[in-house]
Amino acid sequence: MIEKTVAELSAALAAGDISSVELTQTYLNRIGQLNSELNAFITVCEDSAMQQANAADTARAGGDSGALLGIPIAHKDIFCTEGVLTTCGSRMLHNFVSPYNATVVERLNSAGVVTLGKTNMDEFAMGSSNETSFFGDVRNPWDTKRVPGGSSGGSAAAVAADLCAMATGTDTGGSIRQPAAFCGITGFKPSYGRVSRWGMVAFASSLDQAGPLTKSAEDAALMLNAIAGLDEKDSTSIDTPTDDYTAGLNNSLEGLKIGIPRQHFAEGLNSEVEQSIRDALKEYEKLGATIKEIDLPNNHLSVSAYYVVAPAEASANLSRFDGVRYGYRCEDPVDLEDMYKRSRSEGFGDEVKRRILVGTYALSAGFYDAYYRKAQKIRRLIKNDFDEAFKEVDVIIGPTSPHTAFELGSKSDPVAMYLEDIYTIAVNLAGLPGISVPAGLVDGLPIGMHMVTNDFEESKLLNIAHKFQQSTDWHTRKPAIKTEEA
């Protein structure tokens, strides 16, 4: 039962084949069996989960329905959850119990989900391998010597290993899509502003966006139905009407125009990954799509621009972690400056410090024009590239990552790690919706196919992804979890 999609579980719950209490207990048992190996969860909420499951069953008995009623979910530990530890993967917040819920959490609660716990992540969402977490590495369920990707690595691993039915994640430069690709699941980043950021610990405010990690595009649509839409608490959330994202899932793709960016099929791309994507494209041709090569001429600038804008915003966003009001404070500070210096030196890990330094430098007097302002100009150029492309095509498709999941500890050079997001980062800079769906296996490891549509075309993107999953079964492949002990 636990391997099923949300859509399937929802039907089983509605039919009375299983109760939410039974389902929740099964997931909790599996977390108990596998979490010590995978380290996907930082916090497991057994008692409250069982209470919520009970409440869901009672509500259903009372006539309530709803696609997510009684469905067990896991939240990335970047979302504030009332009364529950919210660490953001950092020592800085190792003891922070949020007094309020993120809007995403609140909306899912209203839809009747059962929260199993909080998932591990790169510290403050800074990383592409989940190795920067204060709470230790997350292991990839397909091969526990490998990384699950990041920063939403715990959520991706949890969904892939059936520790939950679905999970939330956040994506600033690829942090939903890349771990989804590495773990063989569906990861969806909506348009910037589509989902409220209230209660999501900020990394880079102009890039951060919440989204689902699920077992299918249909499940992503179900989750997006619950979380999308204007939130008055987030001034950057968009006041455009939201769709029923499941309504158009089965629309025909006849006449769909797919663009293949030359720059995403160039040097650096693993040839077997490339072959898998090209095979997947053939499926689309069968569904009536046409394919043409396009150019994203400024794509090569995206990683550089991102690593100015994101650290700059982060350097300010992370200033509030000063040991004064909550979170980590050093022992016996001698004075204010000592408290600031030691609390932040001891509370943040190396990658976070590196980005604070980079961001502080980029914003410094005399460097602002050369870095921050220039990066913003590049951002505009990148958006223009997409605007041009979408005059000719409906969707842009390529690989999510140049390769499959790499081994833990194998990338020690920060820049090599930053280049992990070469295909995904431009989408954040442009604020567009993007999705990664499983599209093959190489040496027993999953491959992600990355698809991007224009602003607020979530429905179209989910339709394109869903049709692929209707005609292929890559998204149903499961890891045979081999633990080192076993």
Add this chain to the structure above:
Amino acid sequence: MEWETVIGLEVHVSLSTQSKLFSGSSTKFGAEPNTQANIFDAALPGTLPVFNKDALRMAVRFGVGIGAEIGKRSVFDRKNYFYPDLPKGYQVTQLDYPTVGKGSLTVVLSDGREKEIGVTRAHIEENAGKSLHEDYHGMSGIDLNRAGEPLLEIVSEPEISNAEEAVAYLKKLHTIIRYLDISDAIMAQGSMRCDVNVSIRRVGDTELGTRTEIKNINSFRFVEKAIHSEVQRQQELIEDGGRVIQETRRYNADRDETTPMRSKEVANDYRYFPEPDLLPIVIDDAYIEAIRADLPELPDAKKQRFVEEFKLSDYDAGVLASSRELAEYFELVAKQTGDAKLAANWVSGDLQALLNKNSWEVADCPIQAERLASLISRIKDDTISGKIAKTVFETMIEDASSVDDIIEAKGLKQVTDSGEIEKLVDDVIANNPDQVQQFKEGKEQVIGFLVGQAMQLSKGKANPGQVNALLKDKMK
């Protein structure tokens, strides 16, 4: 050596919105520490700002009120620095695109000269909290009630030449802000604060000298004294061969001197960048025009009207128009009594003195306009003399009864009965033969003494005009 002074002022005004600039917390003054701070004000992770549009309305109202350019698109920026009373580690302000652009104020100086002083800009920003350094046994307390309150920072051009002009500019700003009802602007409570930039140069020089900034001055008088003391310091320094260094100083009122602030208190690189959590504020002409249509009559226009409509002197009109409440009070009294001159004398004289003596606002005053108007009416209809009216006025402060009841109860009604007056006059003539003789010999000014005697005899109640006429008549 001849020096001239160049001064620019940065004035922070707390806008009197009901809630904070980016959160729903109350802005009420004087609450228990941290009772007006919510999760956003305390900068909990994940919280986001939501702009209070009332602050925008007030800022635009100020801009329109001083005839300034209005930014149709204003942008918030983050100003980064660490301090415990700044919970986010940055202050949200407006750097490149302020809501209010160039404008000006006209001030009247003591010699009657008018001077126009340019306003460079006025931008919206959030206040910091307060650090409490006492009673915490080697630690500091933080009160976030004030954190996130909306401020309007009004920056003048460096066009102010001395302390008198600086104070006149500040008072004019204060008056306009009070007229616009966008802030209490009470310096003693911190709802209006002033930073003064001062430099000096040799008369004739075109380059500005190096300036110092004196921070956070909280009274008009201290602004004046701080400027005097800083100008003197800079002159002595340069004349002794030294150089002024650009720095931030504070004014110590007890010692009447400015001293440098520790360099740690002065962050040097704020790393401004556009606040990504807020969209630019975009407004259109209709928005601005609606605010313009809603403006009250402002002090300069009111003063002009008082001169024309009530035939007041420039000076009287200026004094009355300097406070919206006082001007409204005056106008009520003038209309009700039909005697603007008398109303102006009473309001700018006795009433103003009463307010000053007790530090009352007009609203606190036990003698409201209607009561003063009936007092003046009783002078005009000869029920009491002007002199007796002062006694009645004094009584009215303590006694809430009507003017007529007070006059009645105290038996202050003026004697106009000709029989009684004749008796008084006869007594005075009988008791002062020498003065009567002098009058008859042509020393007519002695009449004043004789009227005075009659008034004294009547305990001030006799009608002095009648007494005067009858005395003259009888001494012919």
